[in-house]
Amino acid sequence: MESIRELYRIGHGPSSSHTMGPRSAAEHLLQQAPSFDRYEVSLYGSLASTGKGHLTDTAIREVFAAQQKEVEIFWYPDEEDPAHPNTLVIKSQDGSVSQAYYSVGGGKIVIAGEEEDPSSHPYPKEYTKMRPILEYCSREGIQLWEFVLEFEGEEILSYMEEVWTVMEEAVQRGLHAEGVLPGGLKLARKASRYYTKAKNMGEVAWPLCYALAVSEENAAGSKIVTAPTCGASGVLPGVLHYFASHEKIARSKIIRALITAGLIGTLVKTNGSISGAEVGCQGEVGVACAMAGAAATQLWGGTIHQIEYAAEMGIEHHLGLTCDPMLGLVQIPCIERNALAAMRSLDHATYALLGDGRHKVSFDSVVDVMMETGQALPSLYRETSKGGLAMVKES
Secondary structure (H helix, E strand, O other): OOOHHHOOOEEEOOOHHHHHHHHHHHHHHHHHOOOOOEEEEEEEEHHHHOOOOOOHHHHHHHHHHHOOOEEEEEEEOOOOOOOOOEEEEEEEOOOOOEEEEEEEEOOEEEEOOOOOOHHHOOOOHHHOOHHHHHHHHHHHOOOHHHHHHHHHOOHHHHHHHHHHHHHHHHHHHHHHOOOEOOOOOOOEOOHHHHHHHHOOOOHHHHHHHHHHHHHHHHHOOOEEEOOOOOOOOOHHHHHHHHHHHHOOOOHHHHHHHHHHHHHHHHHHHHHOOOOHHHHOHHHOHHHHHHHHHHHHHHHOOOOHHHHHHHHHHHHHOOOOOOEOOHHHOOOOOHHHHHHHHHHHHHHHHHHHHHOOOOOOOOHHHHHHHHHHHHHHOOHHHEOOOOOHHHHOOOO
16 A cells, blocks of 8 residues: 555646646656657546546646647547546557556656556555454554554655645745636636625634635636645645644644545555546545545544544545546535535534444445445536536536
8 A cells, every 4th residue: 555645645636647647747748758859648437527627638738848849749538548537648650659647636647558666655465454454453552643654754744744834835925816717717716705704603604714715716716735636735724724723733643644545545545546537526625625624533632433424424425526627627516515515524423422433334335435436426416517517508
């Protein structure tokens, strides 16, 4: 299982799989084959269907332009690689160099034909499911965040400090930014106005405002952290900022909650998917809700079993959620979903804390069901903007 640092990637929105991933692929190809003057990039499946709205072509062109290289981009929305719906092939103009990449979600790319570096997988193979991890923690008397530290080492703490700083900065920027978000929807930012109104509405509105702020920053292409993706990057920082600013939770405890949330997301990534193009928005906002619910439960003093329950509910109650962005933009319905999932994660934490952590559907089982459900969704509901809300005409 990968390090949680692979889940929390610092970069610029609006999309981890459609912007950050292709950018990384272009950078990799140029490092491997820098001697050509001109290159060709072919985008397939979801990358081609919603690539323009996600600024896929812009990200790719920026990489090649920085190296003073020319690039031509080809779009094949109706052709999907069986290996993954987010596939791009980059080659030199003469065809002597050609490499396929899969953008698998959260900004990560898989290079076709290459094996992953084993050093990026610090966990033993027997600890890639929630059940054995819970058993280990119970046996050793440790918390989930301590389990992560045992295998990733204390150095993960410094990276989490950086992650949390970037998240907090995104919240603050988003709360004070105004104007219209880029793209054809002409969608005005709301976080600043909502933040002003929330001061008269009590505690219930704060996490929503903070999640909204980060999600709007992502849609504007600003610096954020994938949690687990760009499209779902507002949920976790929205909830954690609420705990830090309103419940005055110490920074060290926020970092520990961030680590626990990272473990939840990494388990889903290992056994399921966090790619909207592969399993719909249940793998993005649903997983973000699970991560935030787990973090909130821990911060409210929950046991490891209550944390597992809150995380399970985050996915269970988002099963079947489609990924159908209007105009291929990470705006509608993505931004609202981030805000409301932040609120829902706190409800899940509350529900889990009212019981003793025992429940019928395990976290491991619901991840399996999420994957099964996502694969059963027609492609028009998996980040292609060919169905669902993406087809609604503006009123």
